[in-house]
Amino acid sequence: MWRRISLTISKTPTLQDNEKLRASEQNVCLYKGNQGSKYKKGWIYLTDHRLCYVDDDRPEDYSIGLDLSQIESTEYTAKFVRSSGKITLALRHDQAVEEATVDSTWVCPICTFSNQLSKGFVFGRSALPTCLNCGVLASLEAIQASSISQPSPAAIDSQSKETVCPRCTFSNHPSLVECEMCGFLLKAKTETKVSLGETVKLSFRSGGSRQFYGKLGEVLEESKETIAQTSKTSTPVLDTDTMAIKFGIHSIEEAANSKHVKGDAVMVEAFADLRALMSRAEEVIKLVEAYGNSDLAISLGIGTSISRETASGKKTFYHQLARELTDFFDSSKILSKEGGAMTLHDVYAVYNRSRGIELVSPHDLRTAVELADDLGLPIRLRKLHSGVFIVEEKLYIPTHERLVQWMSRLEPWQADTGVSAQDVSNHFGWSIYIATEELESADLKGHLCRDEQPQAVRYFVNQICVPV
C-alpha cells in the first residue's frame, strides 16, 4: 500500500532516523498493472526501508512511498528497442482489506484461551493454527464453531454509520475527519493511502534500471536478514542441558559447535562496545544540534551523505549532490550568513569539511551546482566577469539592481562620496572579493560608474548616462 510522504525543501523524501538513501534514479514512471497512472515522470528513491516516488512537476501532490516489507517479489525486464527497462513489483495482499474482513477468534478446546485467527487464514487450505496459550493445535471444529461468529448486526450498523475514536471511544459522525471530543485524526491514515493495485511497474525512461534493480535486490535481502536476526536474538536457541547427556561423535561435534557459539558470543560482546560507541556518536551529534552550534555540527559532518555508490548513473549522482547541497545550505545557514553568495571554491571547502569523508571533487561540485537551477532548487551558479564562479541564492531582483537600489537610498553625505567595496561588503554581507566583483560587473554594465582615486575605487549610481 502506497502512502503519501513528506518532502524536504530540496524535494527529496524526508528520511527518518537510521534511514539511509541507497539509490535513486530520475525520469521514472509508475504503471498500475499494465495501465498508466498519474505518476508519470519523477524520481524514484530507494532507502533502507522504503521505495519513494517524487513527481517532477507536482512533488507536493504526487509523492508516494512504499514500505519494502510490502514487496512480495520483484521482476526485471530489460530495455528492448523502444521499451525502457522496467521493474515489476508484486505487492503483498492488501492488509487493510483483510483487517476489515477477518475479525474473528477461535477458542482453544483445551485451555479455553480465545486466540486471534491469523489474517491470511483461508478455511480448509491453510495449516491449522496453534493455541498461543497452550500450544495445542486447533481442531477444525473449534475454528468452524467460533470463527464464523460474525459481528452482530448492531455492530455493523454502528460501524457503517459512526466512527469510533480510538483515543476517547466517542462515536463520531462518519463524515468527520477529526474526533469531535478529543481532536484525534480519524481519517488521516486512510486518506494518505494511495492504491495502485497489486502489481506496480517502474519504467526507467532514462536508463539506470539495471543498477537500480541490483540495489533493490540487495536492500530487500538485507531487510530480510535483519528481520531474521531480530527474531533469532529475541529467542535464543542455545540449549546446554540437552548437550550434557550426549556421547560419541555427535557429542564431539556438539562440543565444537558450542565452541563456535561461544566464540560468536565473545565477538558479539567485543563489537557491542563498538555499537555502543556508534549509538553514543549519534547522541553526541544530537547534543551538538541541541546546542545549536552549527559550526560544531559542520565539523562533525552531516548524517547521510550521498556518494557515487548510492546514486546509480552519473547524472543522477549530480542531481542528488545538488539537492543535498541545497539541504546543507538550508540547515547550516552558511549561504545566508555570507549574504547569499559564496565563491565556488569557498563552497567546496566548507561542504567537503562538513562531509568529512567521501569528499566530492571540484568537478563534481561544479557540475552539480550547474544543474541546480534546472532542478528548480533555490541556488544557482553564476560566472562573474573575471571568470570566477559563485554560488548564490536565487533572487528575483538582479544583483546590480539591488546595488543601485541601496545606493540611491543612501544619506546625501555618503551619496556624494560614493561607496567602496568595503561598504558593499559590510552592507550585503558578501566577502570583499565578491563585493568588488559585483561592483565591477555593475560598472561594466553601466549601472554604476567609477571614481578612481589613489586610495581606492569608489562607485556611484550612474548619472552620466542611464543604461538602456
Place this chain on the structure above:
Amino acid sequence: MQGTPAIYEFPPFFTKQINEQTWAAQKSNWEKICLNYCKGINQWTLNKNSPVFTNSRIQRTLPAPVILELFNHMVEDGTAAWKIPNEEVYVYIKSPHLLASELVSWTEATGHSGAVITLFELTNGDLSGLSSFESLDPGILSQVLEIVFKQGNATEMREDGEVVGLKLK
C-alpha cells in the same frame, strides 16, 4: 567656473568610465563643457593643463590620457583640430567655414567691397560687426583666410612673404 552643468560636480565624471555607452555620453558631455568654456572666455585653444579639466571644489582632475582621448574625439567630431599633435588643439567655437561666410556677408552688408583690411584690424576688434574675429587665434585665422581666398571672395596681400592683409572683392 560659471554655468557648468551638474555633471561637472559628479566625481566619476573625472574618471574614464569602462562602460562603452557611459564613456560615449561622458565624452560628449565633456565636449559641450569645453566648447562652453572656450566660448565664455573667448579662447580658441585648449591644452592638457587648461583649468577646465580641474574641479577644485570636488578635488578632481581629468587625467592627461583621458584628455587626449577627449581631444581625439573632438577632432573626429569636427569641433576641434590639432594645433600641436597630442598637446594642444584649436577649439572651433565657430567653424572656419562659418567664419569665412560671416566675413563675406559682413563685406556685403557694410559695403566694404574693394576695401583693404589688415589682419591686425580684423583681430583687434576695430571693425564693428566682426566680433567673432576678435582675438582669433592666428592659426584659425589663416585657415579662414585660406577658405576665403579659395572661394575668390578676397585676394591676399603679402609683406616679406607673410600675409598681412586682404583685399575684399
